Every structure is written in C-alpha cells, then in structure tokens.
Amino acid sequence: MIEAIIRKFAGSPFTLSKLNTAAVDRISGAELRAALPDMLLKGQVAAVKKSWGDRLYYIPGDVLFNYWSHWSSLDSARMVPGNITLVQAAKRGLVSDLFRSLSWIAHHGLPLTAKGTIHQKSLNKWLEQIELAEKDLVGLDLRYPHQEAYPARAAVLLDMLLVLGVIRKERGSWSLNAHELSVWLSRSAQQMNDMLLHEVLLRYVPDDVTLSHFAFRLIAADLVEGQWYSLQEVCVSLTEQRMLPGELPEDKQLWMRSWLEALSGLGWLDLGENREGELVFRWSVKPFSHQNSESQLGAEELFYIQPDFEIIVPPEVSFRVRWELELYCENVTMDVMSIYRLSRTSIAAATQQGRTVEEAIDFLHNGSAGIPDNVLLSLKQWAKEMGRTSLAEVQLLRCKDEEAAGRIAAHLELMGVLEPIGPLAFIVDPNQRNKVEKVLEELSLAPPRPGLGQSPQLQYIRLETAAEIAKQEAAPNRDLADQPAWIYNGRDYQFYERDISIPKRDQLFPGMQDIPGVWLKELRKYHPSTARKIAQQALEWDTKIILRMDEQLVELIPERLEGDENWHIHGLLMNPDMNGKDLKTALRQVSLGPEQWEEMRILLPKI
Structure with missing residues (x-):
C-alpha cells in the first residue's frame, strides 16, 4: 500500500479524498483508505491539521529514504562504458564547507545589520572560505528570506547550520551553540554526509512528484559508488517503472541537470560526458551506501607534525581534533589531505582565546605521531614569553616572574608610565595604555587582551566531552529534529499543527x-x-x-x-x-x- 502512495505523491501532501487517485492495478482506493489508520500508527504516513480543521497527509522523509535506498524491484540502470571525459569533479563538499563556516564564526562571528542580515563585509569574508559556488545552485531556483542580500550558497549554508542547531540568532550576530556544535563535530564524516543529504533532499527538491522521484532515485542501491551512469538511463529506468512520463518537459529536464550539478558542488557527485556528449555522473561519496559500513569507533587517527612546523592531517582525523587545530594553527589547505601550520602568531592568537601554550603542547602530544624536537623547543620558548603578564580590570600590569618585571622596569620608554606595586606589578596610566602594550609586544611579553583570559565565556568554544554530550542528550525535551525550513520548497504542511488522531471507519467510508x-x-x-x-x-x-x-x-x-x-x-x-x-x-x-x-x-x- 505504501508503495502505491509513494509512487503517486512522493513527499507531496494529499487529502483523504485525493488518496483514491493512488489506486493502481489491483489496489483500490478503498483499500488504500482502509490501510491508512495502520500506516498512521506505524509512522509510514503522517498528518497535520490546518487551522480550520482540514487534514493533510504526507509520507515522512525517513520512510521515503528507506523505500528508495532498499528498493530491490527497481530495474538497474546500466553502467556507462569507458571513454568518459570528466567535466567537474566533486568539490570539497558540504561537510567541509560547514566546518570552515563554524570555524569562521568561532573566530570572527557573523555580525548583523539593523535589518537582521549579515554585514556585507563579513558575508564576503566568510564566503571566501567556501568552495560551493553560485553556479552550482543557480538551476535550483531556491526561495528564502533576504534573497536580495544573500547569494544562494550563503542561504544553503545558513539553512544547514540552523537545521543542525549549531547556530542561533542573537540581537547583534549569529552565534554558536556549544552543545549542538559538540554533538555535530563528534560525528564521523559518513554520518555527517548521511544527515546532510537527508536534509538536502527534503528541503531543496520542489513540491513536484516527478522531480522528487528523480532526486530520490539517485540514492537507490543499484547506483553504486564509483561507477558512471547517464542521466538518460536513470530517467529510462524510472519510466519503465511508471514513475516518470515518457516525454519530460524541458523545464524538468533542466532541473534534473541542475540537481546533478548541485550534488557535485555539495561534494557527492563527479560529472562527465560520454562519447555521444550525454551528461553522465558517478557517486564520489555516496551517503546511505550499503557498501560503506558505518564508521567503527576505534583508535583516533593521528596527524603528523613536520620539522618545518607544517601539520599534515589525513582524512580520517576526526572533526573534534580539527576543531582544535583551527584554534592553534593556521589553515593552509583543506582537501583530502589537509595542511595546517604552527606559528608563534597562531599560538598567541589561541592564548587570546583563553587557552595556554601548555594546553597546546598537550593537544599536539595527544593528537600527533610525535612533536619534532625543534618544534617542541619553540613551543616551550613561546610558553615562557606568553601568558606571563595580564592587564587587570584596574589597569594593573602583573608579571609572572621577577625577570620579566625587571626587563619592564628597566625599559626607558616605560619610565614614568608605570607605577610599581611590589616586585611583580605596575599600575598603568590609562592614557598610556596603547604605548605600554606596544612596548610589551616589542619585548615579547605582550599580555592577552583585557578580560579574555579571565572570561567565563570564551570566544572559541571548548567542545564538550563524550560524557557531557551523553548527559545532555539524555535530558528531556532536547529535540532539534523538527527545525523549520529556512529555504521554502513549496510544501505547506510544515507550517501546520501535527495531527495524531486516527480517522474512524465512518470518516473513511x-x-x-x-x-x-x-x-x-x-x-x-x-x-x-x-x-x-x-x-x-x-x-x-x-x-x-x-x-x-x-x-x-x-x-x-x-x-x-x-x-x-x-x-x-x-x-x-x-x-x-x-x-x-x-x-x-x-x-x-x-x-x-x-x-x-x-x-x-x-x-x-x-x-
């Protein structure tokens, strides 16, 4: 019964009276209506209630995914033989672009204008970190708030960050949610890709049965990772199953090509052309793939620190580890093999975020295959030079040791600017503060920015431990699964109240x-x-x-x-x-x- 309904409506809403139109072959409309109560109880069908009482029914996303990914009755699309010209390789991917976005927000924030949109300068700087391009999304014709202010790629990234619950909108900026961020970065890349493609399919496919069948057809088990298939063959396989009409309108054909281009820009598909010039594609990374077993929990993959202070990060290194690398290092490249670089500047920036050099050394020891001697020596030297002073709220310059205090007291430019209080402290003239900080920088004794080292709310989030995550996840009423869509796909049922009532016999007949x-x-x-x-x-x-x-x-x-x-x-x-x-x-x-x-x-x- 559920197959007949999926074939007719896909993810589009329908009324009880329209359910009859899903009748096919031996199945009557009455049989579909009679099966509805059981399908509602099993969660195969869901319902919402409009304000005036009318009900809308729809197939939940998880049911669609389960149906398509396990559909064994589908005629296999034929693989395309060799001589394929690669037109566009899968890009870095949505997982990577979201990670770069989270790191950017942690370091710089996303300040908002009085109209509630991101400042143009901040928007442009943020999008410089992103590989997803406008041309990857242009054919999808997405609709979203502030469309005049945000390009489509910014809207997609904001939409995904919102549905994951990792950001929230405050009075003056977008900010990160520590718990949801910790949960997200604790997932494997495969889990992330599964979740993201799930949301992309449910949010960006229009309310059109034909286009929905095509988009979901791509996740069917017979399209295996690494093999080339043609767009035409996929459509033929759907036509043979009576899921597509024999002749497709040109606008639908254009959308299907655009969908493949979007999946390539989001990091999942390679695109090419065969000898006849037809568009072909292959899964570079296929979520929901049965050939990819779920990532096993085991020993954490290590990164490799080079004597030249560069850090090589293999693809298996977790995103929790990468989150800390983003704090202590400068990102050079992010690809299959990512490169980071340690420097005095990057470590100093981390201390401005409330971390210590000792914490950086511990992290590098635990996460790497070993710290080269020259790198460790430099880190220890930086530890001596950093964090030895701090500016108190009362404009008090404190020194960690007498050697630092002596160097400061002996500096000619600071005479008359600082008033000694004991052997390790000086009162700073508020009018000379900039001068004091400049001299301390020259002496390699610059303190952290005022208050940051002492603040209970650090700018760069410390991720929760596994135990802390488990405790939060066990708490009641923490369900982020029903985040409203920011990008509108034409399906109105998301705006109505959920209806759990079961229709009675006299309502059905x-x-x-x-x-x-x-x-x-x-x-x-x-x-x-x-x-x-x-x-x-x-x-x-x-x-x-x-x-x-x-x-x-x-x-x-x-x-x-x-x-x-x-x-x-x-x-x-x-x-x-x-x-x-x-x-x-x-x-x-x-x-x-x-x-x-x-x-x-x-x-x-x-x-």
Missing part, C-alpha cells in the same frame, strides 16, 4: 449507516435499479464489487457508470485466484450490464 448491511455481507441477486445503487455506492467509496458470473466469483474495480435504465458499469475485471499471474492477463477492461452477472455484493476492506 461516509454514509455506511445509510445503506442496508446486506449489501456488504451477502452475495445476492438484485433488481437492476437496486444493483445500480450498489454499483454507485461502490464507485463513491472507490471499492471493489464481487460478482458471480457463470458460477465463478470475480472482482470488479468500478471506474464509471453509464446510463440510467439500460445502464452499464465500466471497470477492471479480475479473477481473485490470479494474484500471482501477470497483470496484463489477470486484469481486463470491461463494460458490464446487470444481466451479465447472477449475484453481487460490495467488497469493503477491513480496517
């Missing part, structure tokens, strides 16, 4: 109390006028009629009545004993008059 019960219970011979009323009722319920013809029981799916006194009923006639036979032989179109059968009754399915 109105008027039952107004007909004789014998119409449903016994095979009888009726006067032609009564037989017409029975046929009319079966039509209204879109249910089958059992007929006894030539001493044999057959089932009729009525389609229309014709005539009054000399009437005929048109429909599909089937033999109940031919369930395993080919539909072409089991079903036949007929036009019958009441004199052509001996007995009849309405066949109402059980609920």
Whole structure:
C-alpha cells in the first residue's frame, strides 16, 4: 500500500479524498483508505491539521529514504562504458564547507545589520572560505528570506547550520551553540554526509512528484559508488517503472541537470560526458551506501607534525581534533589531505582565546605521531614569553616572574608610565595604555587582551566531552529534529499543527449507516435499479464489487457508470485466484450490464 502512495505523491501532501487517485492495478482506493489508520500508527504516513480543521497527509522523509535506498524491484540502470571525459569533479563538499563556516564564526562571528542580515563585509569574508559556488545552485531556483542580500550558497549554508542547531540568532550576530556544535563535530564524516543529504533532499527538491522521484532515485542501491551512469538511463529506468512520463518537459529536464550539478558542488557527485556528449555522473561519496559500513569507533587517527612546523592531517582525523587545530594553527589547505601550520602568531592568537601554550603542547602530544624536537623547543620558548603578564580590570600590569618585571622596569620608554606595586606589578596610566602594550609586544611579553583570559565565556568554544554530550542528550525535551525550513520548497504542511488522531471507519467510508448491511455481507441477486445503487455506492467509496458470473466469483474495480435504465458499469475485471499471474492477463477492461452477472455484493476492506 505504501508503495502505491509513494509512487503517486512522493513527499507531496494529499487529502483523504485525493488518496483514491493512488489506486493502481489491483489496489483500490478503498483499500488504500482502509490501510491508512495502520500506516498512521506505524509512522509510514503522517498528518497535520490546518487551522480550520482540514487534514493533510504526507509520507515522512525517513520512510521515503528507506523505500528508495532498499528498493530491490527497481530495474538497474546500466553502467556507462569507458571513454568518459570528466567535466567537474566533486568539490570539497558540504561537510567541509560547514566546518570552515563554524570555524569562521568561532573566530570572527557573523555580525548583523539593523535589518537582521549579515554585514556585507563579513558575508564576503566568510564566503571566501567556501568552495560551493553560485553556479552550482543557480538551476535550483531556491526561495528564502533576504534573497536580495544573500547569494544562494550563503542561504544553503545558513539553512544547514540552523537545521543542525549549531547556530542561533542573537540581537547583534549569529552565534554558536556549544552543545549542538559538540554533538555535530563528534560525528564521523559518513554520518555527517548521511544527515546532510537527508536534509538536502527534503528541503531543496520542489513540491513536484516527478522531480522528487528523480532526486530520490539517485540514492537507490543499484547506483553504486564509483561507477558512471547517464542521466538518460536513470530517467529510462524510472519510466519503465511508471514513475516518470515518457516525454519530460524541458523545464524538468533542466532541473534534473541542475540537481546533478548541485550534488557535485555539495561534494557527492563527479560529472562527465560520454562519447555521444550525454551528461553522465558517478557517486564520489555516496551517503546511505550499503557498501560503506558505518564508521567503527576505534583508535583516533593521528596527524603528523613536520620539522618545518607544517601539520599534515589525513582524512580520517576526526572533526573534534580539527576543531582544535583551527584554534592553534593556521589553515593552509583543506582537501583530502589537509595542511595546517604552527606559528608563534597562531599560538598567541589561541592564548587570546583563553587557552595556554601548555594546553597546546598537550593537544599536539595527544593528537600527533610525535612533536619534532625543534618544534617542541619553540613551543616551550613561546610558553615562557606568553601568558606571563595580564592587564587587570584596574589597569594593573602583573608579571609572572621577577625577570620579566625587571626587563619592564628597566625599559626607558616605560619610565614614568608605570607605577610599581611590589616586585611583580605596575599600575598603568590609562592614557598610556596603547604605548605600554606596544612596548610589551616589542619585548615579547605582550599580555592577552583585557578580560579574555579571565572570561567565563570564551570566544572559541571548548567542545564538550563524550560524557557531557551523553548527559545532555539524555535530558528531556532536547529535540532539534523538527527545525523549520529556512529555504521554502513549496510544501505547506510544515507550517501546520501535527495531527495524531486516527480517522474512524465512518470518516473513511461516509454514509455506511445509510445503506442496508446486506449489501456488504451477502452475495445476492438484485433488481437492476437496486444493483445500480450498489454499483454507485461502490464507485463513491472507490471499492471493489464481487460478482458471480457463470458460477465463478470475480472482482470488479468500478471506474464509471453509464446510463440510467439500460445502464452499464465500466471497470477492471479480475479473477481473485490470479494474484500471482501477470497483470496484463489477470486484469481486463470491461463494460458490464446487470444481466451479465447472477449475484453481487460490495467488497469493503477491513480496517
């Protein structure tokens, strides 16, 4: 039953009256309606209620994913032979672009204008970190708030960050949520890709059954990672399954090409051309792939520190580790193998975020295959030079040791600017503060920015431990799964109240109390006028009629009545004993008059 509904509606909403239109072959509309309560209870179908009480039904996203990814009845699309010209390799990917976005927000924030949009300068600087391009998304025709201010790639990134719950909008900027960030960065790359493609399919495919079938068709198990397939062959496989019409309008063909281009820009598909110039594609990284087992928890992959202070980061290194690398190092490249660089400047910047050099050394020891001696020596030297002083709220310059205090007291430019208080402290003239900080920088004794080292709310988030994450996840009412869509795809049901009520029998089959019960219970011979009323009722319920013809029981799916006194009923006639036979032989179109059968009754399915 659920397959018939998916084939007809995909993810689009439908009413109870429209459910009949999903009837196909042996399945009647009545059978679909009778199955609805059970499908609602099992979560195969969900419902919402409009403000005036009307109900809308729809197939939840998880049901669609499960159906398509395990659909074994699908005719396999044929693989494209060799001689493929690569047109566009899969880009770095949405996982990577989101990570760069999170790091950027942690370091720089995303300040907002009075209108609630990101400052143009900050927006441009942020998007410089992103590989996803406008041309990757242009054909999807996305609709979203502040469309005049944000390019499509910024809208997609904001939408994904919002649905993951990792950012929130405050009065003056977008900020990070520490718990949700910790949860997200604790996932494997495969888990991230699974979640992101799930959201992309549910959010950016229009409310169009044909386009939905095409987009979800790509995740079916027969399209394996690393093999080339043509767009045409995929469409043919859907047409053979009666999921697409024989001739596709040009606008739908253009959208399908645009969808493949978007998936390439988001890091999942390679695009190419075959010898005939047809568009072909292959999964570079395929989420929901059965050949990719879920990442196993084991020893953490290590990164490699080079004597020249560069750090080589293999793809298996976790995003939790990368988050700390983003703090202590400068990112050089982010690719399959990412490169970071340690420097005095990067370590100093980390101390401005409330970390210490000792913490940096511990992190590098634990996460790497070893710290070269010259790198460790430099880190220890920087530790001596950093964090030895701090500016107190009362403009007090404190020294960590007497050697630092002596160097400061002896400096000519600071004489008369600082007032000593004991052997390790000086009062700073507020009007000379900039001068004091400049001299301390020259002496390699610059303190952290005021208050940052002491602040209970650090700018760069310390990720929660696994135990802290587990404790938060166990707390009630922490469900971020139903984040509203920021990019509008045309499906209105997301704006309505969830409805968990189950329709009763008289709602599914109105008027039952107004007909004789014998119409449903016994095979009888009726006067032609009564037989017409029975046929009319079966039509209204879109249910089958059992007929006894030539001493044999057959089932009729009525389609229309014709005539009054000399009437005929048109429909599909089937033999109940031919369930395993080919539909072409089991079903036949007929036009019958009441004199052509001996007995009849309405066949109402059980609920």
